Amino acid sequence: MSVPRWRSLLFVPAHVPRFVETAHKRGADGVILDLEDSVPQDQKGEARRQLPESVAKVRRKGASVLVRVNHGLRALAADLDAAVIAGVDALVLPKTDSAEWVSEIANAVSDLEQERNLVQGRIRFLAQIETPGALQRLAVIASAHPRMVAMALGPEDFSAAVGGAPEFDLLLTPSLSVLFAARSAGLLPLGFVGSIGEFSDIEKLRQAATHARRLGFAGALAIHPTQVAIFNEAFSPSAQELEWAHRVVAAEDDATTRGLSAFSLDGKMVDPPVVRRAREILALTSNN
Secondary structure, three states: OOOOOOOEEEEEEOOOHHHHHHHHHOOOOEEEEEOOOOOOHHHHHHHHHOHHHHHHHHOOOOOEEEEEOOOOHHHHHHHHHHHOOOOOOEEEEOOOOOHHHHHHHHHHHHHHHHHOOOOOOOOEEEEEEOOHHHHOOHHHHHOOOOOEEEEEEOHHHHHHHOOOOOOHHHHHHHHHHHHHHHHHOOOEEEOOOOOOOOOOOHHHHHHHHHHHHHHOOOEEEEOOOHHHHHHHHHOOOOHHHHHHHHHHHHHHHHHHHOOOOOEEEOOEEEOHHHHHHHHHHHHHHHOO
16 A cells, blocks of 8 residues: 655544534644544543544545544553544554554454455554653564554653653654654654644744654644644745756756766766655655
8 A cells, every 4th residue: 555645644632523623624634533632531432423423524625534542452442443434544553662562453453344344454553652662662563564654753752751851852862763663664754853732833843844854754743733734834845845856857867868877966966865865855746
C-alpha cells in the first residue's frame, strides 16, 4: 500500500459533536477522532457509539480518518470493536512500547476485518512513542507489522515520563531517533521538536514546523485548528524549492544524454542523492 501524504493530522475529541461537525472544514490532510486522553472516562462509551456517524462526517471532504484508541486492555478492546469499520483509514496507538504490542493489536484488527467482511489490511497504524523505554526498541516497533505507516513522538507524555519539561533540548534526541527509525522502515515520520500544546504563538510554531521539515519530518499532529494551515504550508515545498527541483531534474536529463552522473549547477556539485531529493520535492506536489 502507498504511504499517505499527511502534512497535518487534526485531533478531534470524539465526544464533542460541534467539533466533529466542523472538522472537515479545517483543511487537515487527516482527522484523528480521539477516544483517549481528550475524552472523559464516563463519555467514552457514547463516543464509541457515535463513531460510525462521526467517521462519515469528518471524511466529507476527502480527509483521511484516523481513530486514537486507548492503551489499557479493557478500553482498547471496546475501542477496536467500535473503530474497525468501513471508512477508518488508520488507528493511532498511544504509548506504543514494543513490537509485540503492535502485533497483538494487528491480530485483533485482522480478526475483526474478517468477521465484518472488510478489506484485509486496509486499516494502518500510527504509533505514538511516549516512553523512554520505547526509544530502545524503535527499529523493531517500526517494522513490527505491515500495517505500520507512521510514527510520532508524544512530546508531553515522553517529557513527563522522564521527569522533564517538553523543551527543545530534551526533545531533540528522541525526535530524531523516531525520525531515523521511521525513515529506515519506510514510514512517515511525524512531529516537530517542541510541545504540541503550544498553538497561541503562531510564529514560533511556524518556525518549529519549518525546521522539522528541514530535519526530514513529513508532517505533524495538530491539537487546534489554527495549527493546520501552518503545518500544511511548512510541510509543503516552497516556490523556490520547486523552481530549484525543476532545474535540477532538467539539468540531470541533459547530463544523462552526455553520459554524466554528476554535474555542476549554480556553482554546486549535483550528484544522484541531490537529484533524488529534487525528485522527492516534485513528487510532493503531485500528491497534494
